[in-house]
Amino acid sequence: MFFPISGVHLDPIYLVVIGFVIGILGGFFGVGGSFLTAPALFAAGLPMNYVVGTDLAHIVGKSIVAARTHRVLGNIDLRLAGIMVIGTIAGSETGVQVIETLKKGAQVDLVVGIVSIIVFTGIALFCAWESWTVLRLTRRTNRPPDSTQNRKQDVTAIDGFAKAIQRFTLPPRVSLPHSGIESISFWAILFVSFIGGIFSGFLGGGAGYIRMPAMVYLLGIPTHIAVGTDLFEIIISASYGTIRHAMNGNVDIVIALVMQTGAALGARIGAYLTQYFTGPLLRLAFAPLPLLGAIVIAQRLLGHHHS
Amino acid sequence: MRGTVLKLIIEVLIYAALVLVYLILVLHFLVGWLTQLSTKDPTVYAFVAILLMIAQAVGLERLASSLVQVGRPGRR
Numbered sequence: 001m002f003f004p005i006s007g008v009h010l011d012p013i014y015l016v017v018i019g020f021v022i023g024i025l026g027g028f029f030g031v032g033g034s035f036l037t038a039p040a041l042f043a044a045g046l047p048m049n050y051v052v053g054t055d056l057a058h059i060v061g062k063s064i065v066a067a068r069t070h071r072v073l074g075n076i077d078l079r080l081a082g083i084m085v086i087g088t089i090a091g092s093e094t095g096v097q098v099i100e101t102l103k104k105g106a107q108v109d110l111v112v113g114i115v116s117i118i119v120f121t122g123i124a125l126f127c128a129w130e131s132w133t134v135l136r137l138t139r140r141t142n143r144p145p146d147s148t149q150n151r152k153q154d155v156t157a158i159d160g161f162a163k164a165i166q167r168f169t170l171p172p173r174v175s176l177p178h179s180g181i182e183s184i185s186f187w188a189i190l191f192v193s194f195i196g197g198i199f200s201g202f203l204g205g206g207a208g209y210i211r212m213p214a215m216v217y218l219l220g221i222p223t224h225i226a227v228g229t230d231l232f233e234i235i236i237s238a239s240y241g242t243i244r245h246a247m248n249g250n251v252d253i254v255i256a257l258v259m260q261t262g263a264a265l266g267a268r269i270g271a272y273l274t275q276y277f278t279g280p281l282l283r284l285a286f287a288p289l290p291l292l293g294a295i296v297i298a299q300r301l302l303g304h305h306h307s
Numbered sequence: 308m309r310g311t312v313l314k315l316i317i318e319v320l321i322y323a324a325l326v327l328v329y330l331i332l333v334l335h336f337l338v339g340w341l342t343q344l345s346t347k348d349p350t351v352y353a354f355v356a357i358l359l360m361i362a363q364a365v366g367l368e369r370l371a372s373s374l375v376q377v378g379r380p381g382r383r
Contacts, residue, residue: 004342012330057360064364065371239357246353249345253356254338257363261326264367265319 006050006252014044015255016262019058023266027066028273029286030227031208032059032234035293037259039300046255053245054256059238061260062267067231069271075228077178080221081236083186084229087193088200088211088237095201112202113301117294119199123213124291130156130217131284138280155279162220179221179229192218193233200237208234209290216283223279228271318374325370 001012018040022033034055041051070076102111134155156162168185175183196211208230215226245251274282337359344352 004338005345057356060357061360061364064361065368068365068368239361242357242360243353246345246356247349249349251353251356253341253352253359254334256356256360257334258330260360260363261330261367264364265322265371268368268371 003252003255005254006046006054008045008047008050010044010046010255012258015258019062019259019262019264020266021262023062023066023263023268024270024273025266025289026059026062026208026231026263027069027267027270028227029208029270029282029289030066030212030230030234031289032056032063032238034059035209035296039296041255046252049250050252050255053242053248053250054252054259056238056245057242057251057253057256058259058263060235060242061256062263063231063234063238065264066267066271067228067235069268070228070231070274073224073228073271073275075224075274076232077176077221077225077229078232079174080176080179080189080215080225081229081232083174083189084193084196084211084233085236087190088197088233089240091194091197091199092201092237092241093197094194095198097201098198099202110301113297116199116202116297120209120290120294120297123209124287124289124294126217127213127283127290128287130158131280131287134280135284156217156220156283158217159220162216162218165218166220176221179225181220184219189219197237200241209286209293212286213283216279223282224274227274227282318371321374322371326367 002009018037022037025031025033025036032055037055037058038051041055042048046054067076099112138155165188166181166184168188170185170187172186173183174186174189175181192214193211196207196214199210200207211233212226212230215221215230216223221229242251246253277285341352341355344355
């Protein structure tokens with residue numbers, strides 16, 4: 001099928017299948033899945049500027065479907081999402097500006113790539129170690145890590161860290177009853193979302209693989225609510241990104257709409273599957289995802305080096 | 308278990324058929340207009356694009372939900 005906006009021929013079934021697979025991952029882990037979609041679209045022949053913008057447009061649609069399902073399951077903290085949107089958009093703009101500044105110097109791709117590989121590998125190893133530790137401890141004490149009926153009592157191996165951040169007293173402080181947090185500094189939430197936003201601006205996509213674990217480990221949000229809230233927040237930040245990219249002629253909305261037909265089904269399936277996983281199991285399953293992102297970046301860097 | 312899988316397969320097939328008709332009919336007619344709009348007025352195109360994506364996402368989610376409801380036993 002010919003897509004005249006970007007001027008490329010692409011197989012629509014290929015697009016639907018990519019959408020479906022990324023949809024399952026997105027609904028289940030609360031991530032945009034750009035680290036898989038971008039290389040898949042680029043490999044099919046879509047120019048890189050269209051890859052970034054079109055992927056963002058498709059993320060909006062997929063996240064709406066997954067977030068609606070998570071809302072039915074009670075996994076979205078609207079107050080938390082509202083605050084995080086501010087930090088993400090500000091961080092995303094900062095990330096874009098930092099990239100523009102770095103572009104003036106040499107080796108920007110290499111610097112950003114190596115930093116990303118280190119961060120992603122660190123997150124993957126940490127998530128794997130932490131969730132495995134919790135699963136082993138709870139198996140020893142013979143008590144389930146968290147039941148699906150009481151998700152607000154999610155357990156992590158480094159609970160003390162989130163509690164220390166919750167004790168950070170800088171006003172204003174907000175209460176997040178839906179996430180089971182009595183009081184937390186507004187600035188702590190803003191800081192976490194700002195860091196996620198910087199990575200989003202740096203690398204494109206939603207950067208859910210940074211924000212989701214950051215919500216769990218730094219803010220103490222239960223895993224299921226972190227997944228649902230992250231998806232809700234992605235709708236707004238990715239919509240903003242889509243509009244900006246579309247204005248610059250980087251979005252082929254027809255490709256995004258075709259992809260979204262598969263993603264809509266996949267995202268629903270992924271979101272429903274979270275019901276059958278406890279918090280630590282979700283985090284253990286999530287661990288290979290940032291590692292996959294690191295591999296994709298390493299492959300791109302090696303490709304650049306060889307060419 | 309086998310019944311659930313069969314029901315899921317039927318739901319996916321109905322969904323795929325409906326989406327295929329939607330893609331052929333709606334997108335086929337929209338492509339020309341969207342292409343023109345993207346070159347002539349990128350700002351309007353940007354807002355039309357995001358609105359289309361939101362409308363399709365909500366529509367497909369409703370369609371998938373209604374298919375699940377149809378598949379459930381004891382539905383009024």
